[in-house]
Amino acid sequence: MKFSASSEIDASPEKTWSLLKNIEEWPQWVPSLKKVEKVSGEPLGKGSQVRVVAKSLIKVNLLMTVTEFAAGQRVVMEGKVLGVRMTRYYTLESVAQNKAKLTAGGEVKGQLAFLVRRSGQKLSEEIVHSLKKKVEGSM
16 A cells, blocks of 8 residues: 655755655654654664654654665655564655655555555655645755
């Protein structure tokens, strides 16, 4: 089961990426995220592990491993939550001069995938809209 959300941001892809790559700061501007920390791999890159503590219907403590990393363009992470395999991705592309498109999404597989998908969709929407607000507000 897949999910995704996108938003165009009135800022350069470089400026947007500078906030996106600093995942430990996300809880400052994404209300559902209580804590995000890199537990291995400095700086963020393929093989890095990230612990995410989020609050949706229940508090979720998730360990994700970065499986794909293209600086300035794409991050893919994989992990498990509630016995469900989850893949999350973040892509950034230039759509015009000083305008970027951010997409956050993923895929879930497993018995409770329908439940995790709903929370994943909600969090993806919150991340893209919060990042847009943060980037455009800091210009």
